[in-house]
Amino acid sequence: MKYQQKRPAIIEATLDYISPHGENFNVEHQFAYQVSGTLKIIDGQTTNIFSEGGFRFIARNHIGRFFKESQKNSEFRSISVAFDKELLKEMAEEYGFVSNKKYDKSLHVIKLKPEEYYISFFNSLKSFLPVSDDNDPLVKIKQKEAVLMLIKFCPELTDILFDFDEPGKIPLAPFMEQNYCYNLKLLRFAYLTGRSLSAFKRDFEKEFHTTPGKWIHNKRLDQAYYLIKEKGIAPSNAYIEVGFEDLSHFSDAFKKRFSISPSHLFL
Numbered sequence: 183m184k185y186q187q188k189r190p191a192i193i194e195a196t197l198d199y200i201s202p203h204g205e206n207f208n209v210e211h212q213f214a215y216q217v218s219g220t221l222k223i224i225d226g227q228t229t230n231i232f233s234e235g236g237f238r239f240i241a242r243n244h245i246g247r248f249f250k251e252s253q254k255n256s257e258f259r260s261i262s263v264a265f266d267k268e269l270l271k272e273m274a275e276e277y278g279f280v281s282n283k284k285y286d287k288s289l290h291v292i293k294l295k296p297e298e299y300y301i302s303f304f305n306s307l308k309s310f311l312p313v314s315d316d317n318d319p320l321v322k323i324k325q326k327e328a329v330l331m332l333i334k335f336c337p338e339l340t341d342i343l344f345d346f347d348e349p350g351k352i353p354l355a356p357f358m359e360q361n362y363c364y365n366l367k368l369l370r371f372a373y374l375t376g377r378s379l380s381a382f383k384r385d386f387e388k389e390f391h392t393t394p395g396k397w398i399h400n401k402r403l404d405q406a407y408y409l410i411k412e413k414g415i416a417p418s419n420a421y422i423e424v425g426f427e428d429l430s431h432f433s434d435a436f437k438k439r440f441s442i443s444p445s446h447l448f449l
Contacts, residue, residue: 191263205365206246211242216235216237218256221249221258223246351377354385403440406426410447416448417445
């Protein structure tokens with residue numbers, strides 16, 4: 183199963199370009215510079231905070247929730263470069279890069295030590311911003327430059343960048359318990375657990391004795407009930423945390439399941 187890069191290779195993100203909070207599925211590897219403001223990424227049980235001047239690498243197939251904040255004297259701004267598999271395979275052939283696959287595959291968000299080369303590189307991207315035209319051959323040169331620079335200063339990333347294997351089959355229960363709050367299509371869940379869609383549905387019903395859609399829906403509502411009742415989290419925040427996209431829809435679904443509105447439970 184194959185997913186193509188959905189975004190331009192080079193992007194300048196601001197509060198206007200991407201919403202202040204949400205969730206993201208990274209189809210491809212990304213190298214990013216936090217120019218100003220703060221970005222918080224929640225990845226399962228791990229929270230990473232990137233402040234002004236920080237650099238990060240995010241591996242492909244990463245699911246995370248993000249929160250963007252501007253600072254008193256500066257707006258939120260970050261610049262990122264993405265690398266698709268075709269580019270990396272071309273570089274593997276050109277330079278002889280190979281992956282020994284000896285890395286922690288649960289590690290998706292990596293803080294990078296600041297380097298002057300990184301700053302110079304991102305400054306050189308100004309003419310491509312806010313969004314690159316990927317038909318420009320210079321974009322590919324910049325992508326390759328970024329990869330070579332990462333390997334120079336973080337040679338351990340070679341194993342991650344040049345591992346072209348698709349996700350292997352993994353147990354469903356632990357993965358779903360950790361990731362049900364994310365708004366992924368069932369096809370994505372299937373892909374990340376190493377299954378076709380039909381195999382995912384079949385294995386899911388064997389494991390949970392219900393359909394994926396019903397289980398995810400009820401699991402989110404149960405978690406929302408816990409957050410509101412036990413943790414005192416307002417419904418206006420709880421619905422986002424459990425993966426609902428609309429407060430009104432969440433409230434209707436919550437009341438249908440528990441016979442009480444989330445706002446009344448919060449009182």
